Amino acid sequence: MFMDPHDVAPMVGMVVIFMIPIVGILTRHQQKMALIMRQTHLETQGQPSREAQELRQMIRDQSIAIEQMRSEVRQMNSAMSNSRADDSMTSTLRERL
Secondary structure (H helix, E strand, C coil): CCCCHHHHHHHHHHHHHHHHHHHHHHHHHHHHHHHHHHHHHHHHHCCCCCHHHHHHHHHHHHHHHHHHHHHHHHHHHHHHHHHHHHHHHHHHHHHHH
């Protein structure tokens, strides 16, 4: 049932011999992946994402639209106040006549 230690030793030796290159390959692969991840992170660290750039552009566009609307409202208010002044002058002239 149990194996003789003299029979197990060669099997353990074979497993160890084949495990050494496998562990080396996996370690090298892990180091390369870590290097790639670090480089990718450093390249993208200083650049805003595409979504952030789109949001910034949308905010700029909306700010411009708001300023244009404010300008139009000011012009309308100015025109209305001038119209009221003209109306009050007209009514004053009518009263005098």
